[in-house]
Amino acid sequence: MTVQELPGAAAYRPTPPPAWKPLTDPAPLLPDPEPYRVLGTDAAAHADPELLLRLYGELVRGRRYNTQATALTRQGRLAVYPSSTGQEACEVAAALVLEERDWLFPSYRDTLAAVARGLDPVDALTLLRGDRHTGYDPREHRIAPLCTPLATQLPHAVGLAHAARLKGDDVVALAMVGDGGTSEGDFHEALNFAAVWRAPVVFLVQNNGFAISVPLAKQTAAPSLAHKAVGYGMPGRLVDGNDAVAVHQVLGEAVARARRGGGPTLVEAVTYRMEAHTNADDATRYRGDSEVEAWRQHDPILLLERDLTGRGLLDEERIGTVREAAERMAAGLREQMNADPVLDPMDLFTHVYEQQTGQLREQAARLRDELEAEHDESGAEERR
Amino acid sequence: MTTAAATAGERAGAVRPATMAQALGRALRDAMAEDPTVHVLGEDVGTLGGVFRVTDGLAKEFGDDRCTDTPLAEAGILGAAVGMAMYGLRPVVEMQFDAFAYPAFEQLVSHAAKMRNRTRGAMPLPITVRVPYGGGIGGVEHHSDSSEAYYMATPGLHVVMPATVEDAYGLLRQSIASDDPVVFLEPKRLYWSKAAWSAEAPAPVEPIGRAVVRRPGRSATLITYGPSLPVCMEAAEAAISEGWDLEVVDLRSLVPFDDETVAASVRRTGRAVVVHESSGFGGPGGEIAARVTERCFHHLEAPVLRVAGFDIPYPPPMQERHHLPGVDRVLDAVARLQWEAES
């Protein structure tokens, strides 16, 4: 598709920005010193039971997705998997707070957010299986390609949200990044642009304690990552990243604020990376079991399950039903991933430019000849 | 460096199998032990020992100040290295993967490469930038780039790439000792390649900028470097049965470029193929072919050919075997060197 073919491109006129008064008092921008929590507090009683059950179902499904994907690396069906085990509350809430027209900008660790948004798990995993860099049409799903170069997706989210605002569209972009990613220049440039342009964008930092082996203490000297918002002139919110209800609420408020022209928000969700960085990493080289064990007691599923059963919203039977659904999803994923993807080597040359260059046509022809010769040879081998 | 605990064998320079990653680590260690101004910095280089384990043990031996886990910011790492070098230190920075060095590009191109020149020699910057290079390891998107052409197109940077365990040690020591910035490209798929090597008495290396003939031959010259060297050596073996006796030249350094060794070889053989895994268009092969042609025109029996990666973004791992130049493509190029004229 060429740019001109996009709907509405010809009729486009920029929409003027909403009225805005710069803040002179930084106090409202500052995050609370303690992460915001709902579960285990009085606020939990006011939460919508239907939402809680929905979140619960998604968390259980999300956990099962994570364990299944990790198992697929052991079977050689995925090249690598950066698991979001322990971070499911953030992944799921990020997906659920968005409307269909909104955009999600995930990192390599956020395939679950894409799946929770409705993307087919196999399509979400092609990057990590190693057959296609992006297994879905980003425009169709409003999910940007999973992004590996750290924090580089954040300026894109700002630009897209800005463009939507210019076009007069009621669209919010939610961009995800890790704690390590907040050290990159692109993180800071994105926040500044977003604030200056008052772009309808929400930045979700999942502070999972580590950037591969590097702990947060070596990453920042700030009281929290949420504090970084203040210098750019946007609010910073600190939330317990394992409290699905709290994350959902805080992100929901940030999205609503962005939608009504209130500008961007930086949300830091404090969570923990329960697994190694990826299946290829050895976490015992840099952290002890006791730390991981302590976080097990603060597991997002455990927290929500405890609350729901305590209030009689969940019993063994319902838990069983939820788990069965998750098992079915895992079985389906397993089965689909057990089939080898069908690959066309000519794909290598197809999408480099709109019009294939002469050089690429030559190279494609050469590869085709090679493959035919290979095919003839193996055929001859078989006949022998 | 021997310790009291070292065995007699080690003191005598026992030769035993070592990987390229180990030899690189040893080079860092020896450089740090010899010169207290040598500092290693990068992402995960301390506690973890680097994602390829090249810096394993350095933080323990020399402390966090000498081998430092930095915040995750490549522009910051290289920019800080520039400042450290301005104040008399000798930083060795690690970029985690070639594609993740791009945020540092401005610091490298606008500052590291130019400081000597813009200060009229007053402020050289002895920085070594170690970059895991290339593909062939089944890495997912952004883990297999070839970036040497960007660096070699930047005057002021040396660009060095080892292909053997011994060179990994020697070239890295020379690079760290250099008073100019060196981009030191480490072929990822050779990290675990093994060779008999003596950590205690490593063979002396020549200064950076010297190519070496890895296999003498009479029929044609394969000019290559880094991860394509083993491919060329294998191709040369396979070529024997076709009646070709191929010479293989390992460049070891793209900048400075050893015109002398390369041209001498091509003058002897009369034919040349340049082999590298980076894209062909605008890649190193074009420069090399031009230099060879300029110097050896009257000795050439055929145009200088190139075997390179396709002109495409690096493909997903399941397709990378189609992209990487292998033995067959090298032999195919050799076959196209106009042998008809011979008979």
Ligand SMILES: Cc1ncc(C[n+]2csc(CCOP(=O)(O)OP(=O)(O)O)c2C)c(N)n1
């Ligand atoms: C620009 C860049 N530099 C380095 C890397 C290599 N790398 C991949 S993940 C990672 C750690 C990221 O940590 P964090 O941002 O906290 O996210 P997490 O992986 O914990 O989700 C690093 C250093 C990269 N992908 N991109």
